[in-house]
Amino acid sequence: MEYFIRTGDASRVRTGCLVVGIFRDGTPSGPQQDTPALKTILSSLRRAGDLPREAGAHLVLQQPDGLGARRLLLVGCGARKDFGIKAYRQSVAAATRQLQKLGAADAVLSLATPQLTPYSRTRHAVESAEHTLYRFDELKSEKKDPKPKLRKLGIHLDAAGGRSQAMRGIEHAGAIAEGTAVARRLADLPANRCTPSYLASFARKLAAGDSRLKADILTETQMKKLGMGALLSVTAGTDEPARLIVLNYRGKPGGKTIALVGKGVTFDSGGVSLKPPPGMDEMKFDMGGAAGVIGTMAAVARLRPAINVVAVVPACENMPSGRATRPGDVVRSMSGKTIEILNTDAEGRLILCDALTYCRRFKPDIVVDVATLTGACVVALGHHVSGLMTRSDELARGLLAAGVTAEDPAWRLPLGEEYDKSLKSSFADFANVGSREGGAIVAGCFLARFTEGLEWAHLDVAGTAWRTGSEKGATGRPVPLLVQFLLDSL
Incomplete structure (x- = not known):
C-alpha cells in the first residue's frame, strides 16, 4: 500500500x-x-x-x-x-x-x-x-x-506545516504494521506448517542480506551441551526437533542492549497432562510470544534504530508419547536450579527460564519476555490488556506508557513472596506450578527466579495475542507496544 x-x-x-x-x-x-x-x-x-x-x-x-x-x-x-x-x-x-x-x-x-x-x-x-x-x-x-x-x-x-511529523508517522506505522503482519501470519499458520524448524528458517531469511541483523540457530545437541534441561524436557515427547532462535540486531555497537525473549511452543497439547479436546486447535497460537518478538525484529530491521536488540526464541512442541516428560519428573535448568514438573501443561515457563538464562551472555540492559503463558491472565484481565509483571517501577512505567501511545495497553500485576512461596517442592529447588489462585502472578514469580540482577519484565499476552470465535485469528500484539518501547528507548 x-x-x-x-x-x-x-x-x-x-x-x-x-x-x-x-x-x-x-x-x-x-x-x-x-x-x-x-x-x-x-x-x-x-x-x-x-x-x-x-x-x-x-x-x-x-x-x-x-x-x-x-x-x-x-x-x-x-x-x-x-x-x-x-x-x-x-x-x-x-x-x-x-x-x-x-x-x-x-x-x-x-x-x-x-x-x-x-x-x-x-x-x-x-x-x-x-x-x-x-x-x-x-x-x-x-x-x-x-x-x-x-x-x-x-x-x-x-496545513502543510505538519508534513514532516506526518511522514515520520507513516514511516513508523509502516514498520509496525509490517511487524504486526509478520506476527499474525506466523501465528495463524497451522502447526503442521509453522514448526520450530520453519520459525528458524524464517528468522534466517529475515536476517539475510541485512548487515546489522544476524541469525543464529541452536540445535537440540547444542542446547544439551549448554545444560538446557528445562527446555529439552518440554520437547522430549515430540518427533519435531526444537530450535533456539537468536536474532541479534546491532544498531549501536557499545550502546544499550535490549533483549526480547518469546515463548515459541508451536503446538501445545499439554503433554502427558493433556488438554481437553475443545479449543485445542487454538494451541497453534501458543507461539504468539515468539511471533510477536520475531515481528518486532522485522519492524526493527525496517526502521534501523540506533539501539541494540537481541531476540531469543525457544521453539518446540509439547506432545505426549512414551518419551514425554511425566508429572513428578525433576529436571535441571541451564541456571543449575532443579525443577519438579508437577504439570506438563505448564511448559511455557520451562522453555522461557532456559532462554532467559541464555540471554545473559549478551549482557542486556533490559530483558522483556513475551508469552501466551497462562489462562489465569485471561481470567484476570480478559482480552483487552496484556499482563505486565516486573520488579522495576521504572521499567513498568516505560512499558505501560509505550502501550498507551501504541494503543496496545498492558496492566501491571504484582510480584511478591506471598505468591512465590507456593512454588515450594519437596524434591527439587522448586516446582513448575504453585497455587491456582493468582496463577498468572505465580508463573511470573517462577520466571523471576531466573532473572536475579536483570532489569526484567514479563508480558503475559495469553488474552491479547489472538481472538477466538467468529473472528478467530492472531492479533499481532504486542508488536506495537514493543516497537514503541524501543523507539522510546533511543
Whole structure:
C-alpha cells in the first residue's frame, strides 16, 4: 500500500473516494471541511435525516456535486468528546472496510480532529488500515475477493506545516504494521506448517542480506551441551526437533542492549497432562510470544534504530508419547536450579527460564519476555490488556506508557513472596506450578527466579495475542507496544 499526505481544501482533493467523518451532532470531523460544496451536501443530508452519525454507520455518494472526488464516503464517528485515538482508529478501520467493498483503488481520509497531531493521524491511520486489510488466505484453494484492492491511501491534514511529523508517522506505522503482519501470519499458520524448524528458517531469511541483523540457530545437541534441561524436557515427547532462535540486531555497537525473549511452543497439547479436546486447535497460537518478538525484529530491521536488540526464541512442541516428560519428573535448568514438573501443561515457563538464562551472555540492559503463558491472565484481565509483571517501577512505567501511545495497553500485576512461596517442592529447588489462585502472578514469580540482577519484565499476552470465535485469528500484539518501547528507548 502507498500512503501519502494531502493538505488544503478537502472539496478540491482529486481522488477515487474522499472519506469524511460525521459526529453525532451532524458536524464533520476532518480538517478544512467548511467549504461551500461540502456544506451544501451535508446540509441536504442533514435535512433528510440521512447523515451517518453513530460509529460504524456509513453512506456512499456517487459523483458528488462540487467535489474533486469521484465518490464521497461519510463515516459515523459518534460523540465528538469521545473521539480520541481509539475512536479514530475504529473510524479508519470502518472506512477501510467500506473502501474494500466499493473496490476503490485510491482514497483520501479526512477524519481527524485538530486534537490529534499530524504524527498521530498518519501513524494510527496507517496501522489501522493495514490491520484491517490483513488477510490469511494462503491455504485456501479459492480466494473470494473479486474487486481490486486498495492501493493508495492519503491522509488529509489541516496545513502543510505538519508534513514532516506526518511522514515520520507513516514511516513508523509502516514498520509496525509490517511487524504486526509478520506476527499474525506466523501465528495463524497451522502447526503442521509453522514448526520450530520453519520459525528458524524464517528468522534466517529475515536476517539475510541485512548487515546489522544476524541469525543464529541452536540445535537440540547444542542446547544439551549448554545444560538446557528445562527446555529439552518440554520437547522430549515430540518427533519435531526444537530450535533456539537468536536474532541479534546491532544498531549501536557499545550502546544499550535490549533483549526480547518469546515463548515459541508451536503446538501445545499439554503433554502427558493433556488438554481437553475443545479449543485445542487454538494451541497453534501458543507461539504468539515468539511471533510477536520475531515481528518486532522485522519492524526493527525496517526502521534501523540506533539501539541494540537481541531476540531469543525457544521453539518446540509439547506432545505426549512414551518419551514425554511425566508429572513428578525433576529436571535441571541451564541456571543449575532443579525443577519438579508437577504439570506438563505448564511448559511455557520451562522453555522461557532456559532462554532467559541464555540471554545473559549478551549482557542486556533490559530483558522483556513475551508469552501466551497462562489462562489465569485471561481470567484476570480478559482480552483487552496484556499482563505486565516486573520488579522495576521504572521499567513498568516505560512499558505501560509505550502501550498507551501504541494503543496496545498492558496492566501491571504484582510480584511478591506471598505468591512465590507456593512454588515450594519437596524434591527439587522448586516446582513448575504453585497455587491456582493468582496463577498468572505465580508463573511470573517462577520466571523471576531466573532473572536475579536483570532489569526484567514479563508480558503475559495469553488474552491479547489472538481472538477466538467468529473472528478467530492472531492479533499481532504486542508488536506495537514493543516497537514503541524501543523507539522510546533511543
